[in-house]
Amino acid sequence: MRASRYFMPTLREVPAEAELISHQLLLRGGFIRKQAAGVYVYLPLGWRVIRKIEQIVREETDRIGGIELFMPALVPQELLDETGRSGLDILFRLKDRHGRPFTLGFTHEEIITDIVRHAVSSYRQMPLLLYQIQTKFRDEPRPRGGVIRAREFLMYDAYSFDVDEEAMERAYQAVRDAYLRMFHRMGLPTIIVEAEAGAIGGGRNEEYMVVAEGGEDKVLQCDTCGYGANAERCELPDPNLVPPPINTVPPAQKVATPNARTVQEVTAFLNTTADRLVKTLLMRVDGKPAAAMVRGDRELNPYKLMHALNGESVEMMDASSIEQLTGAPVGFSGPVGLPPDLPLLADYELKGLQDFITGANEADAHLVHVCWGRDFPEPQWADLRVAEAGDRCPRCPTGTLREVRGIEVGHIFQLGVKYSRAMNALFTDAQGNLKPILMGCYGLGVSRCLAAIAEAHHDEHGIRFPITVAPFEVILILVNPEDGKQRETAEQLYSALLQQGVEVLYDDRDERSGVKFKDADLIGIPIQVVVGRAVQDGQVEVRLRADKSPQRLAIANAPAHVLALIDDLKRELEPAR
RNA sequence: CGGGGCGUAGCGCAGCAUGGUUAGCGCGCCUGCUUUGGGUGCAGGAGGUCCCCGGUUCGAAUCCGGGCGCCCCGACCA
Numbered sequence: 001m002r003a004s005r006y007f008m009p010t011l012r013e014v015p016a017e018a019e020l021i022s023h024q025l026l027l028r029g030g031f032i033r034k035q036a037a038g039v040y041v042y043l044p045l046g047w048r049v050i051r052k053i054e055q056i057v058r059e060e061t062d063r064i065g066g067i068e069l070f071m072p073a074l075v076p077q078e079l080l081d082e083t084g085r086s087g088l089d090i091l092f093r094l095k096d097r098h099g100r101p102f103t104l105g106f107t108h109e110e111i112i113t114d115i116v117r118h119a120v121s122s123y124r125q126m127p128l129l130l131y132q133i134q135t136k137f138r139d140e141p142r143p144r145g146g147v148i149r150a151r152e153f154l155m156y157d158a159y160s161f162d163v164d165e166e167a168m169e170r171a172y173q174a175v176r177d178a179y180l181r182m183f184h185r186m187g188l189p190t191i192i193v194e195a196e197a198g199a200i201g202g203g204r205n206e207e208y209m210v211v212a213e214g215g216e217d218k219v220l221q222c223d224t225c226g227y228g229a230n231a232e233r234c235e236l237p238d239p240n241l242v243p244p245p246i247n248t249v250p251p252a253q254k255v256a257t258p259n260a261r262t263v264q265e266v267t268a269f270l271n272t273t274a275d276r277l278v279k280t281l282l283m284r285v286d287g288k289p290a291a292a293m294v295r296g297d298r299e300l301n302p303y304k305l306m307h308a309l310n311g312e313s314v315e316m317m318d319a320s321s322i323e324q325l326t327g328a329p330v331g332f333s334g335p336v337g338l339p340p341d342l343p344l345l346a347d348y349e350l351k352g353l354q355d356f357i358t359g360a361n362e363a364d365a366h367l368v369h370v371c372w373g374r375d376f377p378e379p380q381w382a383d384l385r386v387a388e389a390g391d392r393c394p395r396c397p398t399g400t401l402r403e404v405r406g407i408e409v410g411h412i413f414q415l416g417v418k419y420s421r422a423m424n425a426l427f428t429d430a431q432g433n434l435k436p437i438l439m440g441c442y443g444l445g446v447s448r449c450l451a452a453i454a455e456a457h458h459d460e461h462g463i464r465f466p467i468t469v470a471p472f473e474v475i476l477i478l479v480n481p482e483d484g485k486q487r488e489t490a491e492q493l494y495s496a497l498l499q500q501g502v503e504v505l506y507d508d509r510d511e512r513s514g515v516k517f518k519d520a521d522l523i524g525i526p527i528q529v530v531v532g533r534a535v536q537d538g539q540v541e542v543r544l545r546a547d548k549s550p551q552r553l554a555i556a557n558a559p560a561h562v563l564a565l566i567d568d569l570k571r572e573l574e575p576a577r
Numbered sequence: 578c579g580g581g582g583c584g585u586a587g588c589g590c591a592g593c594a595u596g597g598u599u600a601g602c603g604c605g606c607c608u609g610c611u612u613u614g615g616g617u618g619c620a621g622g623a624g625g626u627c628c629c630c631g632g633u634u635c636g637a638a639u640c641c642g643g644g645c646g647c648c649c650c651g652a653c654c655a
Binding site: 009011012013014015016017018019034036037089090106107136138140141142144149155157195197198200207216316408411413443445477479480481482483511512513514515516517518519521530532533 | 578583587588589590603604605612613614615616617646647648649651652653654655
């Protein structure tokens, strides 16, 4: 490709809207352009990268027996009614001319299950692994980071169908390994962590995280055993604390705390510390009220409360319901005097705490010297708080958790019969029994990978693409187009490389050399071939974007050398191929 | 949805508190010359519904009201 005839609008200055380095570089390098919040154009360079990512995921899925298909982006709402997901607020909704409600697909479990329930009826037709690469639409409350969290984005999603638990587990493992190969081939270093299932639901599920400063997920990792989990999932062990004696604790006493609602305000007012305070949070699990207690300096993990009560959804109770239930405005809730039928749960940690401060369930008042088992019934103990760096590992005796940030590039789930049961996707087994199909679903953010790659591979000059996903393998830089000898050499090398099947971007533009070098570094093509003044000595320079150390070569040897370099770079990421 | 910030040429910004020439600067773009190994120098030029609607005023980019859009933090999120 001749750069003079190509479309690569690079930007010299950093667009004000971009915060993340990957976002800045992708905008500046002419890979993407914003159309609206969370809606992006993929410019030619960006689209070439996307197509390479797609190719890798196709090859690796095909290798484990996956079969590609293509589902509609336009999804009839009634299909989502079957699984109760038509009310989700991330759905884009529209109506056709007859007023029939549609949504834009945010994920495709219902569609694929619908196809399979009509076409699969026997155990002989499984196992089955179907996948697609599709545009997904999610009306995110807050798009951010460019294509990291977009409202319209490209996603690969695969779905497995099996006859029993073991077969489902085998399919899950096969995809799990295939994902590792995909990310490795893309040059994305990932870690696998346990995760929450969110709107997809189901059982076991894991996320693939690219560790990056700009990542939006908090990930906790054990320094000893390798356990890793998303912070919204990460379990904590029961420290089995011994309750301190309460015979010397003075009776609970009400104190006035005018306008002191937050932990910070209360501790300041009572001149104490947050770990002497117990927060009581009123929540709804599956719509039913529940109270959860954590220490004042901790954070409640709502999912943990949901799991403790075997629920499927959780939300904070709204202010007026709280007032109705406790008799006090938000900020003054406490465990003393709550309705006896209200489930009351407390984090394990509180087992070792007595003589604490809580809300009094009365406006502008708190209680001091509160003890559980004395002033209110012993609560149900559970793991309820959000894990933090420094906490003990839940999987091994000596490990400590540390915290990193990650970009979630993949998420795999064992769905079990959640969708097949709801949608009546049944099959007949060898014994003639009618059973629901066991499903798994496996998502990979294709467009998000583009951003993750830029986030993981860049320096102060620009992106440094791994060769497997680079928009071109080689950039051929003609330093001075006015120089006949240089031009002639560059043209000759260009044809030679093309003939060898090399993907080469030939920068023949009538630009200053400085512009070309800056652009080459910015767009990150891994191999740079510079045709400059060295042609006088019959030489050109070859250098890697990654280390920049130039190597001078006789012009005649350059194509073979470049070919060998490409091979080397590819072998690092695709050893088996 | 809560808090904060922003909206002026393709991009980055100034001007706005105190209303008043023809709305300005840098980059980019066009023309000519120059230069040719890291965003070259000189000269000339084009490009603006100052986000939108309404109001105040002799006069609004500037003041007031309403709306829309965008970014960041939080809530939320596969």
